[in-house]
Amino acid sequence: MESSITRIVLDEAHQLITDSNFRSNFLRLSELAAYPVQKIHLSATIPAYMEKRYLEIAALPNSTPILRAPTYRANLSYSLFAVNPRVRSxxxxxxxxxxxxxxxxxxxxxxxxxxxxxxxxxxxxxxxxxxxxxxxxxxxxxxxxxxxxxxxxxxxxxxxxxxxxxxxxxxxxxxxxxxxxxxxxxxxxxxxxxxxxx
The missing domain is CATH 3.40.50.300 (P-loop containing nucleotide triphosphate hydrolases)
Structure with missing residues (x-):
């Protein structure tokens, strides 16, 4: 009986974006796109505005389904503040x-x-x-x-x-x-x- 990999699950997938120390290693994960198996990328911390860039980095097609779910933890909320790049310090x-x-x-x-x-x-x-x-x-x-x-x-x-x-x-x-x-x-x-x- 021949066995094969049927699914690849990447947990903490946001590290493709956030971790520059190991970026070259993480970027090699995009090579997995060539394998015809299901891939699941898990992250609770990729904001919606970074989704498109994440798909590019991970070499995933734009048609990749993205599932978002609300959190029901009363103590959790997100606020996003854009900082003017001209701020000196x-x-x-x-x-x-x-x-x-x-x-x-x-x-x-x-x-x-x-x-x-x-x-x-x-x-x-x-x-x-x-x-x-x-x-x-x-x-x-x-x-x-x-x-x-x-x-x-x-x-x-x-x-x-x-x-x-x-x-x-x-x-x-x-x-x-x-x-x-x-x-x-x-x-x-x-x-x-x-x-x-x-």
Whole structure:
């Protein structure tokens, strides 16, 4: 009896867009488009305005069905804010938004995550948040320090953590009040430029 693969399921599929550290590996997933099997891409975090770009990156046809379902969690909502690209210091803006959220919508148990498209950007922004960072580059962040940072954030000692998508599971942590994605659009534009120049 011959066995074959009948379905490919990609969980956390948004990482094709959000994770620049491993983008070259993720982009190779588009090679799966050549295989005539059902493909299911799962993500709870691809906004509607990025759907078309996601289909391009994943090498999926525009006719690909996209299923969206509302969440019935009363504590979950999305707000999308476009930032004028002429804002000189987007890092300062993120710090100010975090301070505003903490001052107006926070209690001592709340937590926030700021996702960055690269380790370098996480380190840069982390300086504004007590260096509470999480990423996978062991040359600049030891496993122990990463563990201590994540533990302090999970316990609420540190209200904010700046991370790459290495910490994507953090959005499921209780009491996460704010999740910010820094430079996601810029990372998409960079990736588009790279693919167009190849």
């Amino acid at each position: 987007q890092a300062r803006l993120i710090v100010d938004v975090a301070a505003y959220m903490q001052a107006n919508y926070w209690d001592d148990k709340c937590r926030g995550i700021i996702f960055c498209p690269s380790v370098e950007r996480a380190k840069e922004l982390g300086r504004h948040f007590n260096n509470c960072i999480s990423h996978s580059d062991k040359t600049s962040l030891s496993d122990m320090q990463r563990f201590l940072n994540e533990e302090a954030w999970f316990k609420g000692t540190m209200p904010w953590i700046v991370a790459t998508t290495t910490l994507i599971h953090g959005i499921d942590c209780p009491r996460v009040k704010v999740v910010m994605y820094d430079r996601v659009r810029e990372a998409l534009d960079d990736e588009r430029s790279e693919s167009e120049s190849d």
